[in-house]
Amino acid sequence: MKFNMNLVGLVLLVGGFVVSLFSVVSRSFDEGALSQNAGDGKKVVQLMHWSLEPGFREAMQDVMDEYNALPHVKEANVELRQLDITERVYAQVLNVHAVSGTAPDICGRGGPDKGAIAQGAGIAQYFDSLGDAGLEPNPYNAPQYLPEGLDPELADALSNGPWRDTLIDGMQASYVLELQDFYAVPTSFVGSVKIFYNENLFADAKALLVEAMQQSPQPSWYRDLVWDRTGDAETGYVVDTPELRAWVLNDEVPETLGRLMMVCEAIWQIGKQTGNDQLVPIAGSSYSDTMFAERYAVPFTSTLAESMNYDGDTWVSGSEAWLSWMAGRWSFEDPAHAAYFDCLREICKQFPPGFLGLDREQARRRFVTAQAGMIATGAWDAKSLFDAAQGTVVTEDNPLLPSEIATEFRGLPHKNHRFGVKIMGFPLPGPDERWHDHITHPASDAQANGSGQFMISQRSPNKAWALDFLRYLTSYSVNVEFNRRAERLPMVIGGLPKAELAAFIPNPEGLASGDRTNPYDTQAGNLRTQYLGQFKNFLSGDLDYDEFVRFVEDAAHDERTGAKRVMYDVWQRQRDQVRSVEALIAVQSARELLQQQPDAANKVIQGTRQSAMLFNATRLKQFWDQEFPGEPFPEY
Incomplete structure (x- = not known):
C-alpha cells in the first residue's frame, strides 16, 4: 500500500x-489561573477575557484590587483574579474548559469567533442565566455608594431600579432570543467607529494642496482630483468651486469625502517627494476594510433596501436580500449599488498594497510610527493610539527619565511624543462631488450595544461571588472610573466618558443601520462566505466590478448552495426556533402553575409574543409565494 x-x-x-x-x-x-482555589484556602474567583489592549487589563486589575479590599470580601477570604488569553486561542480555551467543567468562574463572551459554545440556545448548558438577577437592584448603587451631587432622578433610578435598567442597552447585547433570557453582563459601551488622523501629516497635506492650487500651471496630480465624467470611467472627486478653494486655504479638516480624498492624494505626494515609499494615506488592513463598507452601506443603498424589507422591521436580512434579488426587485447593476462599490474601491486604493494580508496590530503600528495619515477603529484602541503617538504626560507618577526628552504638547510636557492625534467621522460625498447623487442619509448609531460581556460558568463553585463582582464592576461609581482608566465608554446610565472619547458617543440621528442591501448577512450561510471572499478580492483590486458580479451571481444561481438554499436553511432555522420557543413556553408555564415562580408569567408572555412574531415559521414561505406564486418552496 x-x-x-x-x-x-x-x-x-x-x-x-x-x-x-x-x-x-x-x-x-x-x-493558578484556571484553578479555583489557592493553596492557603483562599477562594479564588477567576475572570477570563481576551482584551489585551493597553489600559484594559490595568483598569480591570485596579477594580479587582479595590473589590478584594472590601471588608466583606476580605472577611470571606475571597480574591478576584484575571486571566487574559490571546484572542487567537480564546475560543478554543473557552470551548474546551466549558465542556470539561473547568471554565473560570467568569468568562468573556463575544461573537462566534470567540467561542461557538456561548452562542444560541447552547449557552444554557454551560453558563447561568442572569435574567432574574437583572430584575433586582444593584446593591452597589445604594445611596451610600453614589457620588454627592448626583441628579436625584438619576440617583433614584440607579438605587431602586432593576440592575438591567441601569445599563445603557438594558443588557440587550446578551439577550438570547431562543431562550428568552439574558446570559451576560456588558461592562463597556461599544460606541461608534471613527477615523483617527495624524494632525501633523494632515497639516502638511493641506499645505501641499495650497501650494499645488496656487501654481500655474497646476501639477497634474492636483488637476486629476477634479471630477471628470466625460470619459468611459469617472475620475477625480471634486468640482473646482470657490467654496473648494476657500477650504483648501483654511486649516479645517475635510468634512466631505471628496475633500478627504484630496488629502489622501496629497499624502501620497508627500511620500513621493520625501522618498518614503512606506507612507500611505490610510492604515488599512483585513481588520478595518469592512468598517468603511459598513459606514457607507446605508447612505448608498438605503433606497434599494426599501424594496427588500418584506417584514417591515429595521433590518434587511440575508434571506430578504436574496429573495428580493431572485424576484428582480434589485440588481448589482443598479446605479446606487455600483456607485457604492466604486466608492469603496477608491477608498481602498488609499490602503497599503496587500492590505488583506495585514492584521490589526500591523495597521496600528503603521499609524503610530507616522507611516499613515489615518486609521479607522473604535474607542477600544484609543488609549494605545493616543499613548503611542502623542506620548504620555510627564507627572510625578510618570517622571521623565534621564535618557528621555520632554516635548511641549497642548500646554503639557509629554515624553515619547511623535505627533498629535485627532478624531473625525466618516464624511459623506458633498454637493458637487462624485457619488453625491447616489447617497441619502448616514446610518444611525442608535442600535449600538454593550461590549465587554461577561458570563458566569454554570459549574463555578463561586457563583455568588462572581455575580457580586459583576454587580460591583457595573455600579455607577466603579464603572465610570473603570472605563475612564481603560479609555472606553461607560456602560452605566448617566456615566460620562473622558473628554477625548466624547466623539465615540453614538449619534442616534440617521437611518437604521440595517436599512441597506445586506447579501452578506449571517443568514446567507454558504453564499455569504462566497460573497465576502469575492468582495474582499474586489476591494483589493484583484477583481473589477463586472468580474465580482459574475462570480457572485454564478454562486447565487447554484441550485445546491445558492440563493434558494439560503431560503431553505433560514426556514429550517426558523422552524427550529419556533420549537425552542414552544418548549420554553411549556417549561415556564409549568414553573408558573406548579412552582409559583414570580418571573415565569412574564416569560410566558414574552415567549408567546415571540411565537406570534415567528408566525409558526411560515413568513418566509409567504414571502416566497408572494414573489413566485405557484412555484414550490425550495427543499433539500
Missing part, C-alpha cells in the same frame, strides 16, 4: 496545535 505523505503533514499540523494549546493552558494552571 502506498504511504500518503499528506497524512504525515496533517498529523504534524494537528500535533503542533495540540502541543501549543496544551502549553498555554498548562502555563495557566501552573500560575
Whole structure:
C-alpha cells in the first residue's frame, strides 16, 4: 500500500496545535489561573477575557484590587483574579474548559469567533442565566455608594431600579432570543467607529494642496482630483468651486469625502517627494476594510433596501436580500449599488498594497510610527493610539527619565511624543462631488450595544461571588472610573466618558443601520462566505466590478448552495426556533402553575409574543409565494 505523505503533514499540523494549546493552558494552571482555589484556602474567583489592549487589563486589575479590599470580601477570604488569553486561542480555551467543567468562574463572551459554545440556545448548558438577577437592584448603587451631587432622578433610578435598567442597552447585547433570557453582563459601551488622523501629516497635506492650487500651471496630480465624467470611467472627486478653494486655504479638516480624498492624494505626494515609499494615506488592513463598507452601506443603498424589507422591521436580512434579488426587485447593476462599490474601491486604493494580508496590530503600528495619515477603529484602541503617538504626560507618577526628552504638547510636557492625534467621522460625498447623487442619509448609531460581556460558568463553585463582582464592576461609581482608566465608554446610565472619547458617543440621528442591501448577512450561510471572499478580492483590486458580479451571481444561481438554499436553511432555522420557543413556553408555564415562580408569567408572555412574531415559521414561505406564486418552496 502506498504511504500518503499528506497524512504525515496533517498529523504534524494537528500535533503542533495540540502541543501549543496544551502549553498555554498548562502555563495557566501552573500560575493558578484556571484553578479555583489557592493553596492557603483562599477562594479564588477567576475572570477570563481576551482584551489585551493597553489600559484594559490595568483598569480591570485596579477594580479587582479595590473589590478584594472590601471588608466583606476580605472577611470571606475571597480574591478576584484575571486571566487574559490571546484572542487567537480564546475560543478554543473557552470551548474546551466549558465542556470539561473547568471554565473560570467568569468568562468573556463575544461573537462566534470567540467561542461557538456561548452562542444560541447552547449557552444554557454551560453558563447561568442572569435574567432574574437583572430584575433586582444593584446593591452597589445604594445611596451610600453614589457620588454627592448626583441628579436625584438619576440617583433614584440607579438605587431602586432593576440592575438591567441601569445599563445603557438594558443588557440587550446578551439577550438570547431562543431562550428568552439574558446570559451576560456588558461592562463597556461599544460606541461608534471613527477615523483617527495624524494632525501633523494632515497639516502638511493641506499645505501641499495650497501650494499645488496656487501654481500655474497646476501639477497634474492636483488637476486629476477634479471630477471628470466625460470619459468611459469617472475620475477625480471634486468640482473646482470657490467654496473648494476657500477650504483648501483654511486649516479645517475635510468634512466631505471628496475633500478627504484630496488629502489622501496629497499624502501620497508627500511620500513621493520625501522618498518614503512606506507612507500611505490610510492604515488599512483585513481588520478595518469592512468598517468603511459598513459606514457607507446605508447612505448608498438605503433606497434599494426599501424594496427588500418584506417584514417591515429595521433590518434587511440575508434571506430578504436574496429573495428580493431572485424576484428582480434589485440588481448589482443598479446605479446606487455600483456607485457604492466604486466608492469603496477608491477608498481602498488609499490602503497599503496587500492590505488583506495585514492584521490589526500591523495597521496600528503603521499609524503610530507616522507611516499613515489615518486609521479607522473604535474607542477600544484609543488609549494605545493616543499613548503611542502623542506620548504620555510627564507627572510625578510618570517622571521623565534621564535618557528621555520632554516635548511641549497642548500646554503639557509629554515624553515619547511623535505627533498629535485627532478624531473625525466618516464624511459623506458633498454637493458637487462624485457619488453625491447616489447617497441619502448616514446610518444611525442608535442600535449600538454593550461590549465587554461577561458570563458566569454554570459549574463555578463561586457563583455568588462572581455575580457580586459583576454587580460591583457595573455600579455607577466603579464603572465610570473603570472605563475612564481603560479609555472606553461607560456602560452605566448617566456615566460620562473622558473628554477625548466624547466623539465615540453614538449619534442616534440617521437611518437604521440595517436599512441597506445586506447579501452578506449571517443568514446567507454558504453564499455569504462566497460573497465576502469575492468582495474582499474586489476591494483589493484583484477583481473589477463586472468580474465580482459574475462570480457572485454564478454562486447565487447554484441550485445546491445558492440563493434558494439560503431560503431553505433560514426556514429550517426558523422552524427550529419556533420549537425552542414552544418548549420554553411549556417549561415556564409549568414553573408558573406548579412552582409559583414570580418571573415565569412574564416569560410566558414574552415567549408567546415571540411565537406570534415567528408566525409558526411560515413568513418566509409567504414571502416566497408572494414573489413566485405557484412555484414550490425550495427543499433539500
